[in-house]
Structures are given as C-alpha cells and as structure tokens.
Amino acid sequence: MMRSTTSHRRSLYAALGVAAILALWxxxxxxxxxxxxxxxVDTAKALAGLAWGxxxxxxxxxxxKRLVIGLxxxxxxxxxxGVLAGMEGRVRSFLEPLRWAGMTIPAVIIAVxxxxxxxxxxFTVIFIVALIVWPTMYVNTVxxxxxxxxxxxxxxxxxxxxxxxxxxxxxxxGIASPVMAGxxxxxxxxxxxxxLAEVLGALSGIGHAFYRANSNLDAPQLFAWxxxxxxxxxxxxxxxxxxxxxxxxxWRKEAG
Amino acid sequence: MITFQNVSKAFDSxxxxxxxxxxxxxxxxxxxxxxxxxxKTTMLKLITGIVPPDTGTVTVAEGAVxxxxxxxxxxxxxxxxxxxxxxxxxxxxxxxxxxxxxxGWLERVGLAGFEGYHPAELSGGMAQRVSVxxxxxxxxxxxxxxxxxxxxxxxxxSSLMDILESIIRERRATVVYxxxxxxxxxxxxxxxxxxxxxxxxxxxxx
Numbered sequence: 001m002m003r004s005t006t007s008h009r010r011s012l013y014a015a016l017g018v019a020a021i022l023a024l025w026x027x028x029x030x031x032x033x034x035x036x037x038x039x040x041v042d043t044a045k046a047l048a049g050l051a052w053g054x055x056x057x058x059x060x061x062x063x064x065k066r067l068v069i070g071l072x073x074x075x076x077x078x079x080x081x082g083v084l085a086g087m088e089g090r091v092r093s094f095l096e097p098l099r100w101a102g103m104t105i106p107a108v109i110i111a112v113x114x115x116x117x118x119x120x121x122x123f124t125v126i127f128i129v130a131l132i133v134w135p136t137m138y139v140n141t142v143x144x145x146x147x148x149x150x151x152x153x154x155x156x157x158x159x160x161x162x163x164x165x166x167x168x169x170x171x172x173x174g175i176a177s178p179v180m181a182g183x184x185x186x187x188x189x190x191x192x193x194x195x196l197a198e199v200l201g202a203l204s205g206i207g208h209a210f211y212r213a214n215s216n217l218d219a220p221q222l223f224a225w226x227x228x229x230x231x232x233x234x235x236x237x238x239x240x241x242x243x244x245x246x247x248x249x250x251w252r253k254e255a256g
Numbered sequence: 257m258i259t260f261q262n263v264s265k266a267f268d269s270x271x272x273x274x275x276x277x278x279x280x281x282x283x284x285x286x287x288x289x290x291x292x293x294x295x296k297t298t299m300l301k302l303i304t305g306i307v308p309p310d311t312g313t314v315t316v317a318e319g320a321v322x323x324x325x326x327x328x329x330x331x332x333x334x335x336x337x338x339x340x341x342x343x344x345x346x347x348x349x350x351x352x353x354x355x356x357x358x359x360g361w362l363e364r365v366g367l368a369g370f371e372g373y374h375p376a377e378l379s380g381g382m383a384q385r386v387s388v389x390x391x392x393x394x395x396x397x398x399x400x401x402x403x404x405x406x407x408x409x410x411x412x413x414s415s416l417m418d419i420l421e422s423i424i425r426e427r428r429a430t431v432v433y434x435x436x437x438x439x440x441x442x443x444x445x446x447x448x449x450x451x452x453x454x455x456x457x458x459x460x461x462x
Contacts, residue, residue, distance in 0.1 A: 155329045158304050158321065159343045159394065169342055173333040251333040251374055 038219040046220035047227060055209075056228065063194055063205040064232070066122060070129025071190040075183060077130065078137025083171070085138070086145025095138075102135035107193055108200075115201040125205070128197040133186045140182025144175030173251075180245045187241060191233055206232075257282045258303055258398065258430060263312035265298060272298050275312070276456040278449065282317065285424065285431040287445030289438055289460070294451040296434040297326075300400045303432065317430065319397025320347065322390075324404040328383035330375040330390075336362060337371035340390045347394060361389040365419055381412040388416070392423055399429040403436065417443065 022040055029039035038046070050056035085092035111128050118124045148171055156166045198207025206225055213221040258280040265273045272295040280286045290296050301307035302314050304321055330339045340358035345351065362371055365385040375383050384404065391399060404420070405413040421444060424431055435441050438460075441448050449457040 151325075151327075151329050152331060154306065155323075155325065156346075157306050158323045159346050159390075161342070161346045165342070165346055169331060169334070173331070176333075 034219065035217060036219060038223040042220040043223040043227060046218075046224040050221070050224055050228075059204065059206050059209045060228065060232070063198065063207070066125045066129065066198070066202075066205060067190055067194045070126040070194060071133060071187060073126065074130035074133030074190065075137040075186045078134040078139075078182070078186070079141050079179065081134070082138045082141025083145060083167075083175075086142045086175075087171070092142065099135050099138060102131065103139075107132050107196055111193075111197050111200045114197070120201050120203055122202075124201040125194060125197040128201065129190050129193045132193040133190050136186045136189055137179075137182045140178045140185070141175060144178035144182075145171060147178070148174035176248045180241075180248055184237070184241050184245075187236055188233070191229070191236070195229065257315075257317040258432065259313075259315040260299075260302070261313045261315070263302065263309045263314060265295075265302065265307070265309050271454045273309075273456060274454060277312075278457055280430055280432060282430055283428045285433060285444055285446045287441030287448040288432060288434045288451060288457075289436060289441050289448060290451030291453070292436065294453045296436075296451055297402055299451070300402050300432060300434060303398065303400060317397055320394040322392060322394050322396030322399045322429070324384075324387050324391045324399075324401045326403045326406050328375065328380075328387040330383055330386055332375050335372050335374055336367060336378065336386045339375070339386055340393050343390045343394050358389070358393055361393045362386070364392075364423070365389045381408045381416065384408060384416065385419070388420060388423075392427070396427070396429050399424065399427075399431045401431065401433045401435075403434055405440070406436075420444070 025040055029037050029042075034042070047056070081091075081095060085095050107128075110131050114124050114128045114131070118127065152170050152174070153166070156170050161169065194205070195207040195210070198205040199211045202208050206228060210222065210225040213219075213225060258278075260276050260278040263273055263276040264271070288296055288299060298307060300323070302309055303316055304323065305314075305316075330336075331342065334342065337355055337358050340361055341351070341354035344354035344357055349357070359371055362368060365388055367382060367385055367389070370378065370382065375386070378386065384407070388404070401420075405416055408416060417440070424444070431444075433441065433444055438448070448460040450460050452458050
C-alpha cells in the first residue's frame with residue numbers, strides 16, 4: 001500500500017515536471033522568433049503531418065534498425081571482451097590501449113573517419129554506433145567481473161564447476177547488475193551516436209530528417225523530430241530496459 | 257585417504273607449514289584444532305588442490321570432495337534447491353536429476369518446503385543447512401568441514417551437529433573437521449591434531 005502511494009506520488013511529480021517543460025516551452029515560443037522556436041502546438045501539428053504521411057514511420061524504422069544493430073554489435077562486443085578481460089589480466093592489459101582510445105577519441109571524429117572510409121549509408125552509421133558504444137559496456141563488465149565475490153568463485157572451484165557452469169552460475173548472474181547499468185548507459189549513448197552519424201553520414205533516418213528540417217529552416221518539423229527522439233528513448237527505457245532489468249534481477253525482489 | 261608428505265607452504269613471507277607430514281585413513285574423522293591464523297583453512301585448501309604446496313606432496317583418494325565453509329557461501333540468485341543441485345550439475349548430472357537428488361538432501365537436513373527460497377529469505381542456520389546438504393549431495397569420499405558452526409547459536413549448533421554426525425556415520429566418508437573448539441572436535445572426531453603455528457601438527461589423541 002505504502003509502495004503504491006509512493007509510486008503514485010512519484011508519477012504525479014514526473015507529470016508535473018513534463019507540464020513545467022511544456023509551459024516553459026510555450027512561454028519561450030511566445031517571446032522568441034517563431035522561425036527559430038516552434039510552439040508546442042505548431043510542433044504537434046508538424047508531428048501529426050509527419051505521422052499521417054507515413055514519413056515519420058519510415059525514418060523511425062530506419063533509425064531503429066541502425067540503432068538496434070549498432071547497439072547489439074557494440075554492447076555485445078563490450079560484454080564479451082569485458083568478460084574475457086575481467087577473468088584474465090593479460091587480456092585486460094592487451095585491451096587497455098584500445099579501451100583508452102575508444103573512450104578518448106571524440107564521437108564526431110569517429111563519425112568523420114567512418115564516412116571517410118565507408119562513405120554514406122547504413123554500414124557507416126552502424127559502425128560509428130558500435131565503435132562509440134563498446135567501451136562503456138566493456139568497462140562496466142570488467143568492473144562487474146572483478147567485483148564478483150571471490151568466496152563464491154572459490155566455492156565453485158572447490159566443487160569443480162566446469163568453466164561453463166562457473167560462467168553461467170557465478171560470473172554472469174554476479175555481473176547482471178553492472179551489466180544492466182552498462183546497457184542503460186550504452187543505449188543512451190547509442191541513440192545520440194545514431195543521430196550524430198545520421199546527421200553526418202547518411203541520407204535517411206531521423207538524424208538526416210532533422211538535418212534537412214534545419215536546412216529548410218522548418219522549425220516546427222525540427223522540433224517534431226526532437227519529440228520523436230524523446231518518445232523513442234522513452235519507449236526503449238520504459239518498455240524494454242526497465243522490464244528487462246526487473247526480469248534479470250528478479251531474485252533480488254523475491255529475496256526481499 | 258589423505259596424506260601430507262613433507263609439505264611446506266608460505267604466503268609471501270608468512271610461513272604457514274614447514275615440513276608437515278600427516279596421514280588420515282579412509283573413513284577416519286580427523287579433528288583439527290588451532291588458534292586463528294594457524295593454517296587450519298589452508299590445510300583444507302591444500303587438500304582440495306585450490307592451493308598448491310610450495311614443497312612436498314598432498315595425496316588425496318579419488319572421488320568427490322564435499323566442503324562446508326565457515327559461512328554458507330550460497331549463490332544469492334539461486335534458490336536453496338538450485339544451490340544444492342549446482343554441485344551435482346558440476347559432477348555432470350542433468351538438471352532434472354540434480355534437482356531431484358537435491359530435494360532429497362534438503363529434506364534430509366530438515367528443509368523440506370524451503371526448496372524455492374532464496375538464501376536471503378533463510379535464517380543463518382537454515383542457510384548453513386543448505387550448505388551441508390550441498391556438501392553431502394555430491395556423495396563425498398572426502399568431507400572437509402571448516403568451522404561450519406562458528407556463526408550459529410548454541411542450540412542450533414547442537415541440532416546441526418546431530419544432523420552432520422548421523423550422515424557422516426552413515427556415509428563413512430573420510431572427514432577433516434577444522435574447529436577452534438576442542439569440545440566440538442572431541443564429539444565428532446576419531447583423532448585430534450593441533451596445528452602448531454609455522455611448524456606442523458601435534459597429536460592430541462581423541
């Protein structure tokens with residue numbers, strides 16, 4: 001009962017936060033030149049036009065496909081390399097310069113370099129996203145593996161757990177929490193990277209549509225694409241990541 | 257059967273054993289006493305092979321080893337049943353067979369009905385009983401007990417010792433029972449040795 005009341009109160013405050021943003025936006029649109037600041041109503045009209053003409057769904061699907069593949073490749077590579085590096089110090093030392101470079105080189109430089117190598121298109125965007133995403137997942141996984149309780153690992157060795165069982169019963173459940181945190185961070189990074197890559201290195205997708213709206217000085221459409229991006233993030237976070245986290249870490253809830 | 261032959265072991269500059277020789281016959285229950293930090297746990301780790309001796313040899317009879325740690329060391333994300341079944345799956349048993357056998361052992365230690373509970377839902381004594389069930393489930397030829405009752409209260413300790421004693425007598429495993437409590441050792445052990453820090457062991461009789 002108490003949990004439910006707290007949850008309702010949080011939802012109420014979140015709704016108030018959204019209302020405050022909308023009010024501020026409306027206020028700004030009244031005082032700023034409408035050519036550079038569309039009002040919420042004009043943005044909603046532009047959004048309805050995009051949805052009605054099916055352009056919204058086409059661009060959204062293109063972006064979603066690139067985002068999902070780029071995230072899967074980047075986060076997957078980060079997870080696998082992170083497990084290997086977490087369990088073996090030599091692999092960690094070997095990968096350290098690559099991790100450092102991956103986290104240090106600005107995303108825009110990776111994007112420009114990828115365009116220089118591969119031209120414009122799907123592969124370029126996916127390559128950029130994967131390359132920007134992997135270090136975050138890698139770092140979270142390595143730190144997760146290294147913080148797995150050594151007493152549990154010792155128990156596994158005493159009972160002669162084979163490598164498969166050590167990994168499946170001790171290491172992977174032990175890193176579930178930092179990996180989920182890494183996946184949430186990586187997804188946010190991947191969305192930003194996808195849009196950046198589409199602005200610079202693609203002729204389709206939400207990023208490119210945003211770029212075109214900007215070139216055409218079409219403020220309502222520009223803001224409409226921002227709303228689409230926010231909606232996409234909300235669906236991913238509340239529709240996919242949070243339920244996944246609840247499922248993966250459900251033993252914590254069951255255990256009270 | 258367990259044999260230590262001229263075993264020396266040091267951790268950095270800290271010498272734990274120096275030329276230790278000791279034999280535990282098949283089916284014998286050896287009590288090992290000694291002050292904290294004297295090397296009691298290291299002796300058990302040498303027997304499991306997870307810690308190698310610096311010099312000398314440790315020979316252990318073929319067969320499964322059961323180990324009850326000071327604390328339960330259960331996987332927090334697995335139920336009591338799957339914690340016990342895990343040690344059986346490590347022996348190559350399929351999941352269904354391992355679970356069936358694990359359920360039997362949980363019943364044996366008085367935890368029927370708690371199969372689906374996670375460790376955090378169990379009391380300290382119940383969790384330690386799961387740990388005992390896990391050690392016996394592998395049908396051990398060698399059973400290593402590392403102060404298994406040090407973290408439970410006196411009443412619970414007595415009932416846990418009853419369970420342990422009855423299963424040990426029935427299984428006829430070779431047992432090394434480490435404790436700092438000489439009274440506990442006397443109750444279970446056929447023979448007792450005391451670890452003399454940085455040297456070896458001294459027989460205390462039974």
